[in-house]
Amino acid sequence: MIEKALKYIKSLKIKDYELFFMDNNSLSILISKNKVDFVSQGKISGLGVRVFINGKLGFSSTTDNYKRCIDTAIKVAKLSEKDNKFKSFLREKGKSNLKAYSKKLLNLEIDEAKDYVKNYISLVKDTNPKVNISEGSYNKGVSNISIINSEGLNISILKASNSSSVEMIVNNDINVAVGRHEINPLDYNLGKDDIKRLLNLRNRQHIETKDMELILHPEALADIMNNTFEFAIDGENVNMKKSILHNKLGSVVFDKKINIIDDGITTGLINTTPYDNEGKVTKKNVLVKNGILKSFLYDSYNAYYIKKKSTGNCSRGFTTTPSIAPNNIVINKGSSKDIIKEVKEGIYVRSLIGTHTMDSTTGDFSLGVMEGHYIKKGEIKNAVKDCMIAGNFFKLMKDIKAMENKIEHSEGYYMPKILFNKIKVIGK
Amino acid sequence: MEKFISYGEKKGCSYTELKSYKSIRNTIEVVDKNVKELSSSEASLYSARVILNGSEGLSYSNKDNFKELIDNAVKLAKIQDKKIKFNPLKKINVKIKTKYKINIVDINLEDKKKNILNLFNEKKNYKKISSLKFIYRDSKTKFDFLNSENRKISWDDSAVRYVAYSYAKEGSRIESFIDTRSGHKGYELFKNESDKMIKYVLSMGEEMLKSKNAKAGNYPVMVNHHLGGVFAHEAVGHACEADAVLQGSSVIKRLGNRVGSENITIIDDKTIEGNNGWVPYDDEGVKGERTILIQNGFLKGYLHNRETASEMNMNPTGNGRSMDLSQRAIPRMSTTFVDNGDSNYNEILHSIKDGYYLLGTLGGQVNPTTGEFLFNAQHGYKIINGELKYLVKNVGLTGNILKTLNEINLIGKDLKFNGGTCGKAGQWVPVSDGAPTFKIDNARVGGSE
Numbered sequence: 001m002i003e004k005a006l007k008y009i010k011s012l013k014i015k016d017y018e019l020f021f022m023d024n025n026s027l028s029i030l031i032s033k034n035k036v037d038f039v040s041q042g043k044i045s046g047l048g049v050r051v052f053i054n055g056k057l058g059f060s061s062t063t064d065n066y067k068r069c070i071d072t073a074i075k076v077a078k079l080s081e082k083d084n085k086f087k088s089f090l091r092e093k094g095k096s097n098l099k100a101y102s103k104k105l106l107n108l109e110i111d112e113a114k115d116y117v118k119n120y121i122s123l124v125k126d127t128n129p130k131v132n133i134s135e136g137s138y139n140k141g142v143s144n145i146s147i148i149n150s151e152g153l154n155i156s157i158l159k160a161s162n163s164s165s166v167e168m169i170v171n172n173d174i175n176v177a178v179g180r181h182e183i184n185p186l187d188y189n190l191g192k193d194d195i196k197r198l199l200n201l202r203n204r205q206h207i208e209t210k211d212m213e214l215i216l217h218p219e220a221l222a223d224i225m226n227n228t229f230e231f232a233i234d235g236e237n238v239n240m241k242k243s244i245l246h247n248k249l250g251s252v253v254f255d256k257k258i259n260i261i262d263d264g265i266t267t268g269l270i271n272t273t274p275y276d277n278e279g280k281v282t283k284k285n286v287l288v289k290n291g292i293l294k295s296f297l298y299d300s301y302n303a304y305y306i307k308k309k310s311t312g313n314c315s316r317g318f319t320t321t322p323s324i325a326p327n328n329i330v331i332n333k334g335s336s337k338d339i340i341k342e343v344k345e346g347i348y349v350r351s352l353i354g355t356h357t358m359d360s361t362t363g364d365f366s367l368g369v370m371e372g373h374y375i376k377k378g379e380i381k382n383a384v385k386d387c388m389i390a391g392n393f394f395k396l397m398k399d400i401k402a403m404e405n406k407i408e409h410s411e412g413y414y415m416p417k418i419l420f421n422k423i424k425v426i427g428k
Numbered sequence: 429m430e431k432f433i434s435y436g437e438k439k440g441c442s443y444t445e446l447k448s449y450k451s452i453r454n455t456i457e458v459v460d461k462n463v464k465e466l467s468s469s470e471a472s473l474y475s476a477r478v479i480l481n482g483s484e485g486l487s488y489s490n491k492d493n494f495k496e497l498i499d500n501a502v503k504l505a506k507i508q509d510k511k512i513k514f515n516p517l518k519k520i521n522v523k524i525k526t527k528y529k530i531n532i533v534d535i536n537l538e539d540k541k542k543n544i545l546n547l548f549n550e551k552k553n554y555k556k557i558s559s560l561k562f563i564y565r566d567s568k569t570k571f572d573f574l575n576s577e578n579r580k581i582s583w584d585d586s587a588v589r590y591v592a593y594s595y596a597k598e599g600s601r602i603e604s605f606i607d608t609r610s611g612h613k614g615y616e617l618f619k620n621e622s623d624k625m626i627k628y629v630l631s632m633g634e635e636m637l638k639s640k641n642a643k644a645g646n647y648p649v650m651v652n653h654h655l656g657g658v659f660a661h662e663a664v665g666h667a668c669e670a671d672a673v674l675q676g677s678s679v680i681k682r683l684g685n686r687v688g689s690e691n692i693t694i695i696d697d698k699t700i701e702g703n704n705g706w707v708p709y710d711d712e713g714v715k716g717e718r719t720i721l722i723q724n725g726f727l728k729g730y731l732h733n734r735e736t737a738s739e740m741n742m743n744p745t746g747n748g749r750s751m752d753l754s755q756r757a758i759p760r761m762s763t764t765f766v767d768n769g770d771s772n773y774n775e776i777l778h779s780i781k782d783g784y785y786l787l788g789t790l791g792g793q794v795n796p797t798t799g800e801f802l803f804n805a806q807h808g809y810k811i812i813n814g815e816l817k818y819l820v821k822n823v824g825l826t827g828n829i830l831k832t833l834n835e836i837n838l839i840g841k842d843l844k845f846n847g848g849t850c851g852k853a854g855q856w857v858p859v860s861d862g863a864p865t866f867k868i869d870n871a872r873v874g875g876s877e
Contacts, residue, residue, distance in 0.1 A: 040488070057465075080541070241559070
């Protein structure tokens with residue numbers, strides 16, 4: 001479709017344009033009560049067109065008719081207002097050879113995906129017959145993106161990833177939710193760890209309301225950062241002065257132990273990609289070095305407006321216009337071998353309830369603990385029941401006691417477990 | 429689509445379901461009078477769902493090649509282990525049209541844009557507001573449904589949704605406020621309510637600069653229709669979804685059990701026309717009904733799709749919903765609300781010596797298995813001796829479903845609805861919730877003060 005669209009838009013003598021074509025193939029296998037419950041597969045493809053005419057931007061997308069789509073984008077641009085912030089579509093001469101997929105996953109057939117699911121279910125049942133998988137899913141997606149713009153850009157990106165999510169249950173009242181998302185075929189043997197996690201949640205106890213130390217597992221911390229840090233380092237929010245960090249470049253914002261990189265290029269990381277979704281060659285962006293804020297993330301629109309370069313962080317699909325998103329967020333590891341041993345009295349939080357409800361602007365949160373453990377004198381005593389933690393993300397990150405020496409992955413965040421000096425725990 | 433139903437039968441399918449979806453949607457996003465996006469887009473999607481020898485498959489594509497879709501769905505059905513059986517439904521032929529006062533296609537995009545820009549004139553009256561963002565979306569959608577039981581449904585839908593964000597700044601402090609409107613309606617939803625909403629978002633943004641953090645602890649809490657609606661939805665609605673009940677992963681178990689105080693009644697009503705959670709027919713072609721979940725403290729009903737209804741030998745309730753044609757229809761809510769009681773705002777307020785009045789919502793989440801829930805109020809007030817004292821912000825509230833349902837005794841009679849979106853199993857669907865003002869006798873409140 002994109003070649004025909006290009007021919008048509010050139011025939012209309014439109015000077016500034018961008019064509020974004022995306023083709024998605026998805027497979028989904030759902031599990032319910034230890035069985036393969038539902039299988040679906042499909043293909044969605046479409047075109048998104050942006051044009052810039054007389055200082056005005058227009059956008060339209062379609063799954064059917066590229067001519068109507070281009071005509072609509074032009075019509076819409078004429079109806080719009082002058083956009084003084086827009087300088088040009090992405091100017092990028094660079095090319096990248098990076099691969100954003102593993103061949104093994106790309107070629108993984110339905111039958112192999114089904115074997116993964118069945119093996120996982122058997123492993124769970126064989127390891128402990130009392131444990132049941134109440135629900136779960138396996139998803140594989142392959143997408144092919146092509147982008148052409150009037151600044152001479154013409155690239156394509158092939159991506160493949162797979163993910164699984166499982167909820168396991170024991171005694172009908174204790175559950176654990178597990179999620180994995182990788183670019184390599186998933187390993188069902190990890191199911192053993194999932195069962196161990198679930199069984200450790202038996203004997204959940206109430207705890208007292210008080211201030212104590214806090215360990216956040218990467219899963220919980222990624223969930224919090226996704227709703228606060230990502231808002232604060234978003235170049236648009238910085239330009240609009242909506243980010244709490246907007247005037248903090250070069251200042252100490254976090255504990256000096258903290259280094260944070262936005263990494264778009266390291267092979268094997270989930271969001272590694274040769275180009276971002278407007279065609280910028282990706283790179284490593286140092287965001288925080290020794291606690292000092294070094295950079296924000298930009299797409300071309302928000303970067304060009306303040307005379308900077310895009311950092312390679314444009315995110316979009318064919319039905320939407322660009323927005324800013326990190327590639328992979330990587331935080332350095334620390335030196336602690338077993339971070340739990342360093343806690344006098346504290347709570348180890350693996351997962352939280354309601355992180356999407358927190359205040360992105362200020363970083364304030366009060367959240368329910370889904371999976372948490374009470375620690376006394378360096379040892380886990382018991383899992384916790386009905387409790388919440390309250391604090392502020394930006395204050396928390398200034399007061400770090402230790403970081404573990406192992407990096408773990410959760411949804412595009414690669415980081416160690418981190419021990420914070422103080423959190424308010426609300427229990428009994 | 430008719431001829432392809434017989435193609436499904438020829439392939440040996442005991443059930444074939446074909447759907448088509450075509451939509452045109454407009455988006456206008458304005459940030460501080462700068463039009464960031466003006467767009468008009470169209471999309472189509474087609475799907476085939478079959479049952480073959482008791483196993484199911486779903487296939488979808490942008491291309492309306494139903495033969496290919498059925499062939500692929502048949503292939504997928506062969507992978508599944510489970511046997512599924514539906515209780516049969518009668519043949520029907522219905523056409524639904526969403527009602528509106530002003531057709532969204534009668535107002536051109538340029539006028540829609542101008543009307544939004546006019547709203548921004550109000551901003552100059554609020555000196556501490558540093559940024560105002562407004563996103564408007566409307567859509568016209570045509571759904572067609574046909575299955576091998578000869579159920580034929582078409583729905584000409586019209587929907588409008590808009591959201592405003594204000595950011596207020598004073599010194600190094602930044603606060604924000606958000607409000608939204610949505611519904612299966614026409615342009616009147618914008619015309620009648622956007623003006624009032626903008627003023628509210630601007631003034632509350634400034635107010636938030638004066639707010640304090642709440643003090644954590646266990647308190648009596650009075651909630652308004654927003655937060656009360658989230659309670660009905662998060663704490664009760666999700667636990668009544670029959671798939672969770674069947675998987676053994678809901679704290680709500682047997683019908684007829686006493687689960688809450690005698691004053692509480694909670695309903696999931698699919699028939700409220702125009703509400704964001706209106707479901708005239710669900711995504712499996714089942715008519716949407718009014719389902720009582722809890723009546724005077726007793727568990728009365730579950731929310732079903734066709735499969736869970738058949739498995740429990742009950743009637744489907746019209747709650748089989750999917751995000752789009754590429755997804756499976758699973759039990760989802762529609763308009764879920766706490767029904768009116770016989771108390772009122774003043775009586776409830778005066779009954780609280782030391783507590784909070786919580787309003788607005790930033791959303792919520794529940795773990796149906798343990799019954800633990802969390803929701804966050806956008807703002808609220810500290811109550812001392814029956815009086816509102818000062819503004820608090822971002823107050824989290826947690827509790828356990830079965831405990832909290834027994835701690836709701838004073839319920840007002842000022843029921844109101846709100847539109848929103850609900851996420852489950854990676855699928856987002858439009859819903860509404862609602863409640864009158866009511867009191868939770870003892871709730872865990874989070875705050876960093």
